[in-house]
Amino acid sequence: MDRLRIKGGRPLKGEILISGSKNASLPLMVAALLSDRKLTLHNVPRLADIDTMIQLLEQHGVEVTAGPGENGHARGTTLTLHAPKIVSTTAPYDIVRKMRASVLVLGPLLAREREARVSLPGGCAIGSRPVDLHIAGLKALGAEIDIDGGYLVARAPKGLRGARFTFPKVSVGATENMMMAAALAKGTTVLDNAAREPEITDLAECLVAMGVPVRGIGTETLTIDGVTSLQEASHRVISDRIETGTYAMAVAMTAGDVELVGGRLDLIEAAVQTLRDAGVTLSKTDRGFRVHRTNGALRGVDVMTEPYPGFPTDLQAQMMALMTRAEGASMITETVFESRFMHVPELARMGANVTIHHESALVRGVPTLRGAEVMATDLRASVSLVIAALAAEGESTINRLYHLDRGYERLEEKLAACGADIARIRR
Ligand code: UD1
Numbered sequence: 045m046d047r048l049r050i051k052g053g054r055p056l057k058g059e060i061l062i063s064g065s066k067n068a069s070l071p072l073m074v075a076a077l078l079s080d081r082k083l084t085l086h087n088v089p090r091l092a093d094i095d096t097m098i099q100l101l102e103q104h105g106v107e108v109t110a111g112p113g114e115n116g117h118a119r120g121t122t123l124t125l126h127a128p129k130i131v132s133t134t135a136p137y138d139i140v141r142k143m144r145a146s147v148l149v150l151g152p153l154l155a156r157e158r159e160a161r162v163s164l165p166g167g168c169a170i171g172s173r174p175v176d177l178h179i180a181g182l183k184a185l186g187a188e189i190d191i192d193g194g195y196l197v198a199r200a201p202k203g204l205r206g207a208r209f210t211f212p213k214v215s216v217g218a219t220e221n222m223m224m225a226a227a228l229a230k231g232t233t234v235l236d237n238a239a240r241e242p243e244i245t246d247l248a249e250c251l252v253a254m255g256v257p258v259r260g261i262g263t264e265t266l267t268i269d270g271v272t273s274l275q276e277a278s279h280r281v282i283s284d285r286i287e288t289g290t291y292a293m294a295v296a297m298t299a300g301d302v303e304l305v306g307g308r309l310d311l312i313e314a315a316v317q318t319l320r321d322a323g324v325t326l327s328k329t330d331r332g333f334r335v336h337r338t339n340g341a342l343r344g345v346d347v348m349t350e351p352y353p354g355f356p357t358d359l360q361a362q363m364m365a366l367m368t369r370a371e372g373a374s375m376i377t378e379t380v381f382e383s384r385f386m387h388v389p390e391l392a393r394m395g396a397n398v399t400i401h402h403e404s405a406l407v408r409g410v411p412t413l414r415g416a417e418v419m420a421t422d423l424r425a426s427v428s429l430v431i432a433a434l435a436a437e438g439e440s441t442i443n444r445l446y447h448l449d450r451g452y453e454r455l456e457e458k459l460a461a462c463g464a465d466i467a468r469i470r471r
Contacts, residue, residue, distance in 0.1 A: 046445040051465035052436035056300035058462040062307045063089040063453040064281035068243040070145040071220040076125035077152040079274035087281040089453040096143045105131035137163040151225030177218035184209040206231030214351040226268040227256040235266045241352040253277040285311035289359040292335045296324040297435045301336035314355040321345045344372035361387045361428035368396035370409040377404040387425035390418040415440040420447045
């Protein structure tokens with residue numbers, strides 16, 4: 045299993061190209077299941093999770109072709125997906141267990157084929173992460189859903205019917221599943237308390253390009269008129285706001301100065317405000333934005349994760365890494381997922397002073413972190429260890445790199461180009 049070796053203490057300087065969003069790309073790829081016409085997606089990052097999704101879609105009958113290399117990538121970032129016929133309505137355990145987002149095929153398969161069997165999902169070990177909201181929503185559209193042998197077994201013998209559904213809790217995945225199911229349901233679907241994440245907006249815009257009327261885009265009420273057939277479409281995936289925030293925090297941690305090319309401040313406003321409060325400078329440029337911290341220490345700030353437009357849970361671990369070296373204390377409260385503090389004992393191995401109390405973590409800044417051997421436990425936790433290691437004295441080794449490879453495109457290459465002493469040890 046690959047490991048990362050990082051020698052800390054070098055400020056990041058230069059520029060980093062922000063990739064297309066992983067969390068936007070996954071549902072956009074799934075949308076291809078709805079249509080017998082081609083869907084072309086530009087700016088798709090090349091990551092393990094994208095490969096897993098390609099594998100899943102191919103076994104359902106989607107023909108996936110990748111364009112030739114672009115933007116310095118060995119493989120293309122343009123994917124063309126075409127599903128003339130669905131050959132299997134089963135999403136098998138072997139693929140679904142690798143990636144929770146696989147559950148997104150449930151709605152589209154059910155809408156198009158009137159049946160679907162999807163293994164109960166796995167994915168990052170952050171909390172229990174049930175799928176009850178997906179099930180309740182699809183039932184409201186007329187589906188019958190049972191659990192049998194570890195599979196969600198769904199049927200809609202007469203097809204799905206549009207309905208009004210209010211999510212009892214904001215869920216990104218359940219909103220996406222419902223939007224896609226509603227696209228082929230008979231009549232109009234109204235989704236209240238829908239997630240408003242930029243990835244939802246991206247999916248809505250792609251559905252519109254495919255010929256599905258969606259109203260209320262960007263608000264908590266989405267109205268979708270079901271159609272009987274879709275048109276050929278192409279769509280450019282938004283830039284990855286979590287990758288953007290992650291690098292902004294890495295630059296801040298090392299007192300560096302980097303332009304994040306393609307990074308969008310408007311997609312991470314809550315994090316931008318928090319970083320500014322902590323003493324980091326972020327300023328818009330023609331190509332993205334510049335982040336730097338050249339004078340003064342970081343200040344401790346309090347953070348609470350919330351659904352968009354609040355501070356994203358997917359940046360919580362990285363923010364905590366940053367706060368380990370701030371002056372003063374920082375209270376970090378996680379309200380979206382339970383047990384999303386697995387990075388805390390690993391950060392402690394590097395000398396961080398963090399106390400967990402229920403859903404909050406009190407971080408008392410320390411003057412120095414020391415390099416250590418640590419273990420990545422989930423995607424964002426892993427990258428928080430990278431951020432800590434970049435500023436730690438001496439050498440760190442980060443084990444279980446496959447988590448990072450699920451979500452960060454060419455991470456060590458991007459950081460090394462800005463002066464980080466970082467290397468992948470393959471075995
Ligand atoms: C997506 C993102 C993930 C991010 C999360 C929250 C992708 C591929 N993943 O995950 O990176 O951390 O949004 O921004 O886009 N819940 C239920 N029942 C359900 C579904 C969810 O109780 O049926 C709960 C979850 O346990 C969690 C909360 O709702 O506590 C939010 O989860 P959700 O927004 O659904 O996250 P994902 O879509 O899985």
